Amino acid sequence: MELTVNSVARTVQSPPLTSLLTVLREELDITSPKAGCESGGCGACTVLVDGQPRRSCLTAVCAVDGAEVTTVEGLGTPEDLSRVQQAFIHHYAAQCGFCTDGLIVAATAYVGGGGSDDTGDIGEALAGHYCRCTGYVKILEAVAAVARGDTFDTASTASSANNTYVTIAGAES
Amino acid sequence: MTSTAAVSMPSSEAEAVAAVTAQPFATVLAGGTLLVPQHTLGQVEVERAVWLGRAEMDGISRSNGRMTVGAAAPLAACARLDAPVGACAADVGDNEVKAQATIGGNICSPAPYGDMRGPLLALGAVLRWADPDGTHTGGIADFAASGGARPGVLLLDIAFAVPEAGSFVALRRHHTQSLTAMSVSAVRGADGNVTIAATGAAPDACRLLSAEAVLAGGGSIAEAADASVADADPYDDVLASAAYRRRVLPVYVGRALEQLGE
Numbered sequence: 001m002e003l004t005v006n007s008v009a010r011t012v013q014s015p016p017l018t019s020l021l022t023v024l025r026e027e028l029d030i031t032s033p034k035a036g037c038e039s040g041g042c043g044a045c046t047v048l049v050d051g052q053p054r055r056s057c058l059t060a061v062c063a064v065d066g067a068e069v070t071t072v073e074g075l076g077t078p079e080d081l082s083r084v085q086q087a088f089i090h091h092y093a094a095q096c097g098f099c100t101d102g103l104i105v106a107a108t109a110y111v112g113g114g115g116s117d118d119t120g121d122i123g124e125a126l127a128g129h130y131c132r133c134t135g136y137v138k139i140l141e142a143v144a145a146v147a148r149g150d151t152f153d154t155a156s157t158a159s160s161a162n163n164t165y166v167t168i169a170g171a172e173s
Numbered sequence: 174m175t176s177t178a179a180v181s182m183p184s185s186e187a188e189a190v191a192a193v194t195a196q197p198f199a200t201v202l203a204g205g206t207l208l209v210p211q212h213t214l215g216q217v218e219v220e221r222a223v224w225l226g227r228a229e230m231d232g233i234s235r236s237n238g239r240m241t242v243g244a245a246a247p248l249a250a251c252a253r254l255d256a257p258v259g260a261c262a263a264d265v266g267d268n269e270v271k272a273q274a275t276i277g278g279n280i281c282s283p284a285p286y287g288d289m290r291g292p293l294l295a296l297g298a299v300l301r302w303a304d305p306d307g308t309h310t311g312g313i314a315d316f317a318a319s320g321g322a323r324p325g326v327l328l329l330d331i332a333f334a335v336p337e338a339g340s341f342v343a344l345r346r347h348h349t350q351s352l353t354a355m356s357v358s359a360v361r362g363a364d365g366n367v368t369i370a371a372t373g374a375a376p377d378a379c380r381l382l383s384a385e386a387v388l389a390g391g392g393s394i395a396e397a398a399d400a401s402v403a404d405a406d407p408y409d410d411v412l413a414s415a416a417y418r419r420r421v422l423p424v425y426v427g428r429a430l431e432q433l434g435e
Binding site: 015016017018019022038039040043046052053054055057058059060062063065106124125127128 | 176177178179180182202204205206209210212213214219222224226266267268269270272273
């Protein structure tokens with residue numbers, strides 16, 4: 001089977017019923033899609049198939065023969081992050097990071113499809129994604145900012161007013 | 174562990190029937206939302222599979238007051254239909270799952286999956302399926318009685334009369350991927366008669382004939398709702414207890430009938 005993964009043509013040797021998630025992680029060594037629940041329930045394995053978000057754990061690789069698959073590695077580079085990636089940094093939308101890759105590709109499809117900055121709409125679009133850190137507010141803020149057309153200065157994020165750490169008395173003792 | 178099962182990719186319904194019913198009988202791969210993870214986790218053995226993604230079995234058409242839905246139509250497309258089918262399809266999974274899962278796959282999935290059997294039972298939908306003996310038609314119960322989904326059997330399409338009105342209510346869930354503990358579908362046909370079906374009231378989808386009879390006899394929504402319990406066979410599972418199912422069924426029957434405008 002032939003796939004285009006992150007703009008690179010790849011020939012896949014895995015058997016046709018192998019999940020796309022397994023192919024990406026174990027054959028192609030692309031590890032941003034996470035094997036969370038492996039039953040379609042958590043969203044951590046989400047990738048774009050021909051621009052549409054799909055659960056790679058539910059998708060047999062034979063069903064994407066000839067398709068274009070995009071993971072978070074294909075959205076930007078460390079030097080030139082995509083706007084959704086920039087927004088996630090700027091708004092502190094990642095905590096442990098396990099759900100982040102799936103959310104970023106799903107959010108990319110959402111804003112790319114003209115999604116609004118209404119948090120209800122965003123919540124509906126991203127409803128299949130679990131954040132076990134429960135950092136949903138920051139995620140919604142980040143996606144809304146992209147939908148609004150905000151610009152992001154990720155270089156200064158670390159020193160911004162958002163970056164306020166609270167020291168709990170006695171925590172360091 | 175992933176097997177090395179071969180997968181055919183037919184380009185028409187006729188090719189799909191031939192591929193599924195050939196020896197050794199093939200397992201049908203539609204959206205894959207249940208089969209692929211089961212296969213990945215080694216919970217199902219697949220000797221040979223047929224993928225329907227290119228078989229052009231995903232059409233939805235309306236003609237002479239009847240709707241025909243191809244078995245490979247994704248739930249996202251079915252969600253655009255009127256209630257109860259559309260509302261039920263919209264209630265299954267999240268956007269990504271709905272874009273991939275098919276109505277045929279849902280019908281063929283065992284409880285507690287198979288939410289679409291509820292509205293289709295209320296609509297008196299006619300299924301068309303193929304097996305090595307030929308092509309057959311029948312209702313949801315007939316398909317199940319024939320042996321239901323198994324290697325060598327291919328569900329082709331589902332047809333139903335477009336109702337005068339339809340409604341669908343389901344126990345709300347905390348997350349879109351959580352299974353629906355109970356749902357009630359109600360339909361008023363062109364003849365004015367109301368048919369009602371539920372999922373989660375019994376081990377499989379069931380008609381609520383006692384409630385229908387109360388309505389046909391001029392009874393109130395409350396009386397029909399109370400009568401519905403007689404048709405239930407409540408059971409305990411991880412989603413809800415039998416006692417809870419027995420208690421909430423009349424509530425949801427009442428809501429479905431109110432939504433229907435009875």
